[in-house]
Amino acid sequence: MTISSVSKRYLGVGAGLTVLMGGVTACGAGADVAGSVQLYGHTVELNQELADRVPTEWKGGITVPIQVLRPNAFVDENNNPVGVQPDLLNAMSTKLGIHIKLEVAPFDAQVPGVQANQYAFTTATGDFPKRQEVLTMVDYTIAGLGWLTAADSEIKTLDDICGKKIGVAKGTNQEVRAEEFVGACEAKGIDGTAVIGFSNTLMTVPLDVGRIDVTYDSISSVLHFAKEEPEKFKMVGDQVNDAAIAFGVVAGEQEKADLLRDTLKELMDEGVYESIFNEWGLSSLMLEDIYINSQGLALS
Template sequence: MITRTTTLFGATAVVVALALSGCSGAGDSGAEAAADANLPAGDEVSTTVDPALTELLPDDIVEKGRIDVAIDVPYPPMAMYDENNRVIGFDPELGRLLGQKLGIDVSLNKQAFDSIIPSLQADKNDIIMSGMNDTPERQETLTFVDYTHGGFAILVAAGNPNGVATQHDLCGKTVSVQKATVQGELLRAMDCGADPVVVTELPSDLDAQTALRAGKSDAYVADGYVAEYVAAHTEDGEAFDVVRDPENPSGFNPVYSGIGILKEETELIEVIRQALQALMDEGSYQKVLERNDLAPYAVDSAEVNQGTVQ
């Protein structure tokens, strides 16, 4: 979808709870989820608290003492585990930075992608940071604070045996995608005449990749930065080829992605937007992008609901 400080100014970043068991959500208390893994480590980016922004936090968040973040793991480079089973990647690192800037704990809670919006509606989580595309349909429920802009890429087996060169070449072919993603909707909407794309939706992104490796699909489609990462890191880069859009280096059908918050939570939306803008102004947002090879997908400012802009 890696920031760390030597001092967290009272805002300790909380690692994914129950990550190894595959369960969703943290414990009843943010302190319960905190452990040695939340300490500053490596060369992650850090920031300082802005007391003026802390004052803008909604009362219920202040009373709880943390922001609960729904995140689908693994979904590299947006979210993944390091050798110590600490969650790293663009979303957790940016989430921890937001907590530091706001002076509040952040609990990163593993959540299956297709249940991530319901987890907000059930008050299990406060915000979504999971590489979620900002779309008009999702805006019926969420407001997005957008943080990247890019399209999707196509992965095919090494050597590209089916000669896929363009998006239209997917017509008549079986394409694997993660369930509940925008890519599935885009593929089904393609104008292929009598030879539509056969979309195979699978529970996780890894399942969609595995389908291609096993020959059960002709291609796998995901956000461009995810597809590029998968191609580079699977079998030392020998398993897949990336089909890129020559007319749009940031990917086919570029869209905005961002932090999703229930649209009625106006106070929380605004303080998250201002905190993200502060991280942009000081350069730490850009550093997190660069650490995760996402610099080409940067946005210039923290804006909301740009998914309606074509």
């Protein structure tokens, strides 16, 4: 079976993390891949021309990592992987006629996992020049960063964050940026600003229980929580578009990158791509085309 995205009801925090840390299997070994799947009013079908281009080592099925980041990827109360990435991978699995297994992994394990052939490609990697040295990137969405704090927090501006505890996902660009922010606070003569890294954790969890004062996170997650739970969370400051987010294969594996790009482009042409982003409230983060290594992509 292919990845099921049938519910958007959320798990409780404890149960959700337990299931996620154990991994999520999108389809069982030996199962047949459906020739078509219904997704938000679209019928996604096998494309034999694309399937014929699947590399030999992928034909028996592939494993890809996902990071816990709502609404990009998480599991619902029925233990189904849901979100933008599972939906895209569901459609791609059908187009290519191959099994895709989702494995929850911390962000800083994704690139090494691809290099070690543990994973076929990364799923949510910022397309930066440094990463292009080790990965060929297939850009499918725009990335941004934002600050999220409790709705009743005294933090109202970015200046108020100095001296506070900042939560970030380990191994991400926001961790680097947060450390730079600490340096800026110290340059102002304000000490005590701390960056605390987490793995495989929805960043609202430590924020909700007071382990951190503010989180610096993907703008998709920040916008989602500020909109869906305004009684609990608020965004501080403005969105900063910073790069594209991509599927990443080992640098130089151009045929694989081209296959992923062409598969995504077909989903875009068929309207499936737009419907997925609309479903999860992230239409402002869509791209107009699918790019490789950000070539031709203008960030705004």
